[in-house]
Amino acid sequence: DIQMTQSPSSLSASVGDRVTITCRASQSISSYLNWYQQKPGKAPKLLIYAASSLQSGVPSRFSGSGSGTDFTLTISSLQPEDFATYYCQQSYSTLGYTFGQGTKLEIK
Amino acid sequence: EVQLLESGGGLVQPGGSLRLSCAASGFTFSSYAMSWVRQAPGKGLEWVSAISGSGGSTYYADSVKGRFTISRDNSKNTLYLQMNSLRAEDTAVYYCAKIYKFSAAGYYYYGMDVWGQGTTVTVSS
Numbered sequence: 228d229i230q231m232t233q234s235p236s237s238l239s240a241s242v243g244d245r246v247t248i249t250c251r252a253s254q255s256i257s258s259y260l261n262w263y264q265q266k267p268g269k270a271p272k273l274l275i276y277a278a279s280s281l282q283s284g285v286p287s288r289f290s291g292s293g294s295g296t297d298f299t300l301t302i303s304s305l306q307p308e309d310f311a312t313y314y315c316q317q318s319y320s321t322l323g324y325t326f327g328q329g330t331k332l333e334i335k
Numbered sequence: 336e337v338q339l340l341e342s343g344g345g346l347v348q349p350g351g352s353l354r355l356s357c358a359a360s361g362f363t364f365s366s367y368a369m370s371w372v373r374q375a376p377g378k379g380l381e382w383v384s385a386i387s388g389s390g391g392s393t394y395y396a397d398s399v400k401g402r403f404t405i406s407r408d409n410s411k412n413t414l415y416l417q418m419n420s421l422r423a424e425d426t427a428v429y430y431c432a433k434i435y436k437f438s439a440a441g442y443y444y445y446g447m448d449v450w451g452q453g454t455t456v457t458v459s460s
Binding site: 228258259261263265270271272273276277280282312314316318321322323324325326327328329 | 370372379380381382385394396397430437439440442444445446447448450451452453
Protein backbone atom coordinates (compact mmCIF):
# COMPACT_ATOMS: atom_id res chain seq x y z
CA ASP A 228 0.00 0.00 0.00
CA ILE A 229 1.07 3.56 -0.69
CA GLN A 230 1.54 5.62 2.47
CA MET A 231 1.12 9.40 2.46
CA THR A 232 2.90 11.52 5.05
CA GLN A 233 2.13 15.20 5.57
CA SER A 234 4.17 17.79 7.42
CA PRO A 235 3.70 19.61 9.57
CA SER A 236 0.75 18.07 11.44
CA SER A 237 -0.27 21.50 12.63
CA LEU A 238 0.69 25.02 11.75
CA SER A 239 -0.04 28.46 13.21
CA ALA A 240 -0.06 31.41 10.86
CA SER A 241 -1.50 34.90 10.48
CA VAL A 242 -3.79 36.42 7.88
CA GLY A 243 -1.66 37.48 4.93
CA ASP A 244 1.08 34.89 5.54
CA ARG A 245 2.39 32.57 2.87
CA VAL A 246 2.02 28.95 3.97
CA THR A 247 3.39 25.71 2.58
CA ILE A 248 2.29 22.18 3.47
CA THR A 249 4.28 19.15 2.36
CA CYS A 250 3.10 15.68 1.40
CA ARG A 251 5.39 12.72 0.73
CA ALA A 252 4.40 9.41 -0.87
CA SER A 253 6.05 6.12 0.07
CA GLN A 254 6.61 5.39 -3.64
CA SER A 255 6.41 7.36 -6.83
CA ILE A 256 2.86 8.37 -7.71
CA SER A 257 3.75 10.60 -10.68
CA SER A 258 1.28 13.52 -10.45
CA TYR A 259 -1.63 11.51 -9.06
CA LEU A 260 -2.01 13.74 -6.03
CA ASN A 261 -5.03 15.67 -4.79
CA TRP A 262 -5.42 18.25 -2.02
CA TYR A 263 -8.58 18.76 0.04
CA GLN A 264 -9.68 21.34 2.58
CA GLN A 265 -11.96 20.41 5.45
CA LYS A 266 -13.60 22.75 7.93
CA PRO A 267 -15.02 21.51 11.26
CA GLY A 268 -18.27 19.61 10.87
CA LYS A 269 -18.16 19.85 7.08
CA ALA A 270 -17.33 17.51 4.23
CA PRO A 271 -13.96 17.86 2.53
CA LYS A 272 -13.62 20.08 -0.52
CA LEU A 273 -11.36 19.34 -3.48
CA LEU A 274 -8.82 22.12 -4.03
CA ILE A 275 -6.13 20.70 -6.33
CA TYR A 276 -5.99 17.64 -8.60
CA ALA A 277 -3.16 16.22 -10.67
CA ALA A 278 -0.73 17.79 -8.18
CA SER A 279 -1.01 21.30 -9.60
CA SER A 280 -4.37 21.83 -11.32
CA LEU A 281 -6.78 24.14 -9.54
CA GLN A 282 -10.32 22.82 -9.16
CA SER A 283 -13.00 25.07 -10.59
CA GLY A 284 -14.04 27.84 -8.20
CA VAL A 285 -11.00 27.56 -5.94
CA PRO A 286 -9.19 30.88 -5.36
CA SER A 287 -5.90 31.35 -7.17
CA ARG A 288 -4.02 31.93 -3.90
CA PHE A 289 -4.00 28.12 -3.64
CA SER A 290 -1.38 26.31 -5.68
CA GLY A 291 0.15 22.87 -5.79
CA SER A 292 3.43 21.51 -7.07
CA GLY A 293 5.53 18.38 -7.17
CA SER A 294 5.69 14.98 -8.80
CA GLY A 295 7.04 11.57 -7.98
CA THR A 296 7.11 11.39 -4.19
CA ASP A 297 7.25 15.00 -2.96
CA PHE A 298 4.43 17.52 -3.20
CA THR A 299 3.52 20.88 -1.74
CA LEU A 300 0.38 22.91 -1.24
CA THR A 301 0.97 26.66 -0.99
CA ILE A 302 -1.43 29.36 0.09
CA SER A 303 0.07 32.64 -1.08
CA SER A 304 -1.74 35.01 1.26
CA LEU A 305 -3.84 33.47 4.02
CA GLN A 306 -7.41 34.63 4.35
CA PRO A 307 -9.60 34.11 7.43
CA GLU A 308 -11.66 31.45 5.63
CA ASP A 309 -8.52 29.38 4.93
CA PHE A 310 -8.08 28.21 8.50
CA ALA A 311 -8.99 24.56 8.21
CA THR A 312 -7.44 21.10 7.96
CA TYR A 313 -5.77 20.11 4.70
CA TYR A 314 -5.33 16.58 3.38
CA CYS A 315 -3.35 15.17 0.50
CA GLN A 316 -4.58 12.03 -1.27
CA GLN A 317 -2.99 9.78 -3.84
CA SER A 318 -5.08 8.54 -6.76
CA TYR A 319 -2.30 6.49 -8.34
CA SER A 320 -3.37 3.14 -6.97
CA THR A 321 -6.98 1.94 -7.25
CA LEU A 322 -6.10 -0.51 -4.50
CA GLY A 323 -6.54 2.38 -2.13
CA TYR A 324 -6.86 6.14 -2.57
CA THR A 325 -4.95 6.82 0.67
CA PHE A 326 -5.01 10.16 2.44
CA GLY A 327 -2.29 11.87 4.42
CA GLN A 328 -2.92 12.32 8.13
CA GLY A 329 -3.88 15.97 7.71
CA THR A 330 -2.40 19.37 8.52
CA LYS A 331 -4.39 21.64 10.81
CA LEU A 332 -3.90 25.29 9.96
CA GLU A 333 -4.68 27.54 12.91
CA ILE A 334 -4.75 31.27 13.50
CA LYS A 335 -1.69 32.65 15.30
CA GLU B 336 -27.67 21.04 -8.46
CA VAL B 337 -25.30 18.12 -7.96
CA GLN B 338 -26.05 16.53 -4.62
CA LEU B 339 -25.25 13.45 -2.55
CA LEU B 340 -27.32 12.55 0.48
CA GLU B 341 -26.24 9.78 2.84
CA SER B 342 -28.54 7.90 5.19
CA GLY B 343 -28.64 4.75 7.25
CA GLY B 344 -26.21 5.59 10.03
CA GLY B 345 -26.94 4.88 13.65
CA LEU B 346 -25.95 3.00 16.78
CA VAL B 347 -25.14 -0.68 16.37
CA GLN B 348 -23.61 -3.28 18.68
CA PRO B 349 -20.21 -4.83 17.97
CA GLY B 350 -20.63 -7.69 15.53
CA GLY B 351 -23.77 -6.15 14.08
CA SER B 352 -24.60 -4.95 10.59
CA LEU B 353 -25.71 -1.72 8.97
CA ARG B 354 -26.39 -0.61 5.41
CA LEU B 355 -25.59 2.93 4.36
CA SER B 356 -27.21 4.56 1.35
CA CYS B 357 -26.17 7.56 -0.72
CA ALA B 358 -28.79 9.11 -3.00
CA ALA B 359 -27.35 11.03 -5.93
CA SER B 360 -28.99 13.77 -7.97
CA GLY B 361 -28.07 16.39 -10.52
CA PHE B 362 -25.68 14.27 -12.61
CA THR B 363 -25.64 11.08 -14.68
CA PHE B 364 -24.97 8.71 -11.82
CA SER B 365 -24.00 5.68 -13.90
CA SER B 366 -21.20 7.63 -15.62
CA TYR B 367 -19.13 8.07 -12.48
CA ALA B 368 -17.22 5.91 -10.08
CA MET B 369 -18.18 6.49 -6.47
CA SER B 370 -16.43 6.09 -3.16
CA TRP B 371 -16.96 5.89 0.59
CA VAL B 372 -14.61 7.76 2.92
CA ARG B 373 -14.85 7.75 6.70
CA GLN B 374 -13.60 9.90 9.53
CA ALA B 375 -13.35 8.62 13.08
CA PRO B 376 -14.04 11.17 15.84
CA GLY B 377 -11.19 13.66 15.98
CA LYS B 378 -9.20 11.76 13.34
CA GLY B 379 -8.28 12.17 9.70
CA LEU B 380 -9.90 10.93 6.53
CA GLU B 381 -9.72 7.24 5.65
CA TRP B 382 -10.62 5.94 2.21
CA VAL B 383 -12.91 2.91 2.63
CA SER B 384 -14.13 1.65 -0.73
CA ALA B 385 -14.79 2.56 -4.36
CA ILE B 386 -16.90 1.20 -7.21
CA SER B 387 -16.84 1.78 -10.95
CA GLY B 388 -19.72 3.42 -12.78
CA SER B 389 -21.10 0.11 -14.00
CA GLY B 390 -20.59 -1.55 -10.64
CA GLY B 391 -18.40 -4.19 -12.22
CA SER B 392 -15.24 -3.24 -10.32
CA THR B 393 -14.96 -2.74 -6.59
CA TYR B 394 -12.07 -1.79 -4.31
CA TYR B 395 -11.64 -1.92 -0.54
CA ALA B 396 -9.27 -0.75 2.15
CA ASP B 397 -7.57 -3.62 3.96
CA SER B 398 -9.28 -2.50 7.19
CA VAL B 399 -12.74 -3.38 5.82
CA LYS B 400 -12.03 -6.06 3.23
CA GLY B 401 -14.20 -9.11 3.78
CA ARG B 402 -16.59 -7.22 6.09
CA PHE B 403 -17.92 -4.36 3.95
CA THR B 404 -19.53 -4.56 0.51
CA ILE B 405 -19.98 -1.60 -1.80
CA SER B 406 -22.69 -1.71 -4.45
CA ARG B 407 -24.84 0.59 -6.53
CA ASP B 408 -28.22 0.64 -8.20
CA ASN B 409 -27.94 2.89 -11.23
CA SER B 410 -31.69 2.71 -11.86
CA LYS B 411 -32.22 4.30 -8.45
CA ASN B 412 -29.17 6.61 -8.54
CA THR B 413 -28.09 5.16 -5.22
CA LEU B 414 -24.81 3.95 -3.76
CA TYR B 415 -24.70 1.50 -0.86
CA LEU B 416 -22.27 0.27 1.75
CA GLN B 417 -23.20 -2.95 3.51
CA MET B 418 -21.24 -3.17 6.73
CA ASN B 419 -21.05 -6.50 8.58
CA SER B 420 -19.11 -7.69 11.63
CA LEU B 421 -18.84 -4.12 12.84
CA ARG B 422 -16.15 -3.18 15.32
CA ALA B 423 -15.69 -0.25 17.67
CA GLU B 424 -13.00 1.07 15.35
CA ASP B 425 -15.57 1.40 12.55
CA THR B 426 -17.19 4.25 14.50
CA ALA B 427 -16.98 7.26 12.22
CA VAL B 428 -18.76 9.71 9.98
CA TYR B 429 -19.16 8.04 6.61
CA TYR B 430 -19.10 10.21 3.50
CA CYS B 431 -19.97 9.21 -0.03
CA ALA B 432 -18.13 11.02 -2.80
CA LYS B 433 -18.31 11.24 -6.57
CA ILE B 434 -15.07 10.43 -8.36
CA TYR B 435 -14.41 12.74 -11.27
CA LYS B 436 -12.06 11.91 -14.13
CA PHE B 437 -10.02 15.03 -14.84
CA SER B 438 -7.90 15.53 -17.94
CA ALA B 439 -4.57 17.32 -17.54
CA ALA B 440 -1.46 17.38 -19.72
CA GLY B 441 -2.74 14.49 -21.81
CA TYR B 442 -3.41 12.19 -18.88
CA TYR B 443 -6.45 11.32 -16.77
CA TYR B 444 -6.53 11.91 -13.04
CA TYR B 445 -9.16 11.09 -10.45
CA GLY B 446 -10.43 13.24 -7.62
CA MET B 447 -13.47 13.35 -5.34
CA ASP B 448 -15.23 16.48 -6.51
CA VAL B 449 -18.63 16.16 -4.81
CA TRP B 450 -19.23 14.94 -1.27
CA GLY B 451 -22.29 14.23 0.82
CA GLN B 452 -22.83 15.69 4.27
CA GLY B 453 -21.98 12.41 5.99
CA THR B 454 -23.83 9.92 8.16
CA THR B 455 -22.65 8.85 11.61
CA VAL B 456 -22.07 5.23 12.53
CA THR B 457 -21.46 4.37 16.17
CA VAL B 458 -20.45 0.85 17.13
CA SER B 459 -20.89 0.35 20.84
CA SER B 460 -22.52 -1.96 23.33
